[in-house]
Amino acid sequence: MITIENLEKELKNNKLENLYLLYGEELFLLETSLKKIKTLFGEKIKGINFISIDETNVNELIQDIETPAFGYEKKLIIARNTGILKKEGKRKNAELAKLKEKIESYLQENIKIIKESIVLVFVEEDVDTKQTLYKTIEKLGTVCKFDYQKPIQIEKRLNTICNGYKVKIDDSTLKYFIECIRN
Numbered sequence: 001m002i003t004i005e006n007l008e009k010e011l012k013n014n015k016l017e018n019l020y021l022l023y024g025e026e027l028f029l030l031e032t033s034l035k036k037i038k039t040l041f042g043e044k045i046k047g048i049n050f051i052s053i054d055e056t057n058v059n060e061l062i063q064d065i066e067t068p069a070f071g072y073e074k075k076l077i078i079a080r081n082t083g084i085l086k087k088e089g090k091r092k093n094a095e096l097a098k099l100k101e102k103i104e105s106y107l108q109e110n111i112k113i114i115k116e117s118i119v120l121v122f123v124e125e126d127v128d129t130k131q132t133l134y135k136t137i138e139k140l141g142t143v144c145k146f147d148y149q150k151p152i153q154i155e156k157r158l159n160t161i162c163n164g165y166k167v168k169i170d171d172s173t174l175k176y177f178i179e180c181i182r183n
Helices: 004-012 027-041 058-066 094-109 111-117 132-140 151-164 171-182
Strands: 019-024 050-053 075-080 118-124 142-146
Touching: 004 027, 004 142, 019 027, 019 132, 027 075, 027 118, 027 142, 050 058, 058 075, 058 094, 094 111, 094 132, 111 118, 132 142, 151 171
Parallel strands: 019 118, 019 142, 050 075, 075 118
Antiparallel strands: none
8 A cells, every 4th residue: 555645756757657556535636636536647649548446347357358449559447435345244245246356356366468558547435455455456566545634644744835935924823824724
């Protein structure tokens, strides 16, 4: 697992991995990182080298990985809120359990192909860190949990932003600003 700061540093240095799992409650930072991944990927043409997957078409994930990006070197697949990484009993949804196993084994067996031609990003709200699919993604790719930021982390980020715009702000004003926003 990688920290938010390290993920941001990698993306800032134009380092794009082939397999990501981004999850957690801090949606602003998560979406910002996802946007950076999309920007680093470059030109995206929906259906050709850019595919969006959700819970309605998650069963097409393997098929979309195997379909070549016609005329492009790589394909970006974003699987958002698919539900395949949530904790659910096998009895509740046997079909979903089979799909999880199928995707997990596919990733393990075909990681070489994925590294050559795919950037696969799972974006989930809730993740069960004990399931085998999670462990496989963690082993083969980059996993980042976006926890709510503590006030000290927010202060640091705001200071960086203010310095970037050459705006001077003292600590007490910054703390007051954060307090007003959080309430």
